[in-house]
Amino acid sequence: HDDTPMNGNVSSYDTPAGAVHTINWRQHFGGLEAADVKRLKQLEQENARLKKMLAERDLELDVMKEINGKKVVSAPARRQQVTYAKARGLSERRACALMSVARSALHYESTLAVRDAPVLAAMSILSAQYPRYGYRRIQIFLERQGHSMSVDRAWRLWRLAGLQVPRKRPRRRVSVHRPRPQPATAARHVWAYDFVFDACANGQQLKCLTVIDEYTRECLAIDVAGSIRSGRVIEVLSQLISLHGAPRYLRSDNGPEFVSRAILKWAAQNGMDMALSDPGKPWQNGADESFNGKFRDECLSLEWFRTRTEAKVVIDQWRRHYNAVRPHSSLAYLTPNEFKQRYCSTEAIEAVLQD
Numbered sequence: 001h002d003d004t005p006m007n008g009n010v011s012s013y014d015t016p017a018g019a020v021h022t023i024n025w026r027q028h029f030g031g032l033e034a035a036d037v038k039r040l041k042q043l044e045q046e047n048a049r050l051k052k053m054l055a056e057r058d059l060e061l062d063v064m065k066e067i068n069g070k071k072v073v074s075a076p077a078r079r080q081q082v083t084y085a086k087a088r089g090l091s092e093r094r095a096c097a098l099m100s101v102a103r104s105a106l107h108y109e110s111t112l113a114v115r116d117a118p119v120l121a122a123m124s125i126l127s128a129q130y131p132r133y134g135y136r137r138i139q140i141f142l143e144r145q146g147h148s149m150s151v152d153r154a155w156r157l158w159r160l161a162g163l164q165v166p167r168k169r170p171r172r173r174v175s176v177h178r179p180r181p182q183p184a185t186a187a188r189h190v191w192a193y194d195f196v197f198d199a200c201a202n203g204q205q206l207k208c209l210t211v212i213d214e215y216t217r218e219c220l221a222i223d224v225a226g227s228i229r230s231g232r233v234i235e236v237l238s239q240l241i242s243l244h245g246a247p248r249y250l251r252s253d254n255g256p257e258f259v260s261r262a263i264l265k266w267a268a269q270n271g272m273d274m275a276l277s278d279p280g281k282p283w284q285n286g287a288d289e290s291f292n293g294k295f296r297d298e299c300l301s302l303e304w305f306r307t308r309t310e311a312k313v314v315i316d317q318w319r320r321h322y323n324a325v326r327p328h329s330s331l332a333y334l335t336p337n338e339f340k341q342r343y344c345s346t347e348a349i350e351a352v353l354q355d
Contacts, residue, residue: 127163184215187344192251192288200305214287218336224312230260251275
């Protein structure tokens with residue numbers, strides 16, 4: 001008897017493999033309908049998905065705990081954190097989301113280092129050449145050299161190069177009583193002195209010590225040298241005292257040559273008080289500052305000194321002209337010599353000096 005189906009196909013129940021499959025299916029799902037079996041499969045898949053999500057969440061928490069101990073702000077540092085998170089097993093997408101880094105920026109390579117290299121080199125050279133200039137002045141020099149430079153970029157590169165202006169050390173000054181005398185009321189009441197600087201055509205430097213009488217406007221001396229220290233100042237003043245007598249006050253600024261211990265001691269020994277102007281207030285020595293302006297405008301700016309010796313001769317000739325020939329507007333257009341002869345009696349001078 002032939003049990004072969006009419007269509008020629010063999011039923012799965014009639015093969016050994018089909019029989020085994022049927023037995024396994026019945027062992028696992030015996031008594032369940034097809035819809036129940038499908039639902040069970042879905043639950044198993046959902047359970048596996050939840051387990052995977054929980055494992056990923058635990059991994060994210062571990063990574064974030066480790067990274068949050070190193071708070072960073074810059075983009076390169078955050079990219080390094082993304083790389084670390086990927087090494088711990090997070091996907092690139094999830095690591096970028098946790099670190100707030102765009103995936104397009106993860107593989108970005110900045111060209112700032114290449115663009116800033118020549119500017120940094122030029123900035124370092126300028127800073128060494130002008131050590132007292134800050135980044136704003138350096139920015140002007142860089143723009144003159146053709147570099148496109150904003151203030152913000154100059155500040156960023158200045159910090160990147162580690163540059164800074166050296167801090168000034170405050171000068172140690174001698175504590176001294178500073179009386180404020182009234183304007184000079186007689187000759188030899190107040191002598192004022194200061195320095196004026198210039199140079200010769202041969203490169204020699206000129207340092208000129210100018211000494212005037214504030215009342216008569218007479219220029220008592222202009223000492224010209226390459227360098228003048230406090231000892232030389234004392235020598236010049238001593239020569240003037242031997243010719244004219246000592247004044248009541250000596251007025252000057254706070255230059256180191258004028259506030260040295262030597263000159264303060266010398267002035268006290270000769271019965272003179274120091275009338276030092278406050279730092280940064282040149283108008284307190286206005287008479288000598290005014291004279292120095294005329295000296296530069298009418299002599300130094302007009303003459304061309306070939307040597308220091310020639311400068312000494314020409315400057316002394318101008319001083320004599322200033323005292324004897326040039327009319328002075330504050331003296332009713334008299335010369336200092338004429339004013340002194342007409343209005344400065346010996347009795348008046350001695351009376352003022354004794355006050």
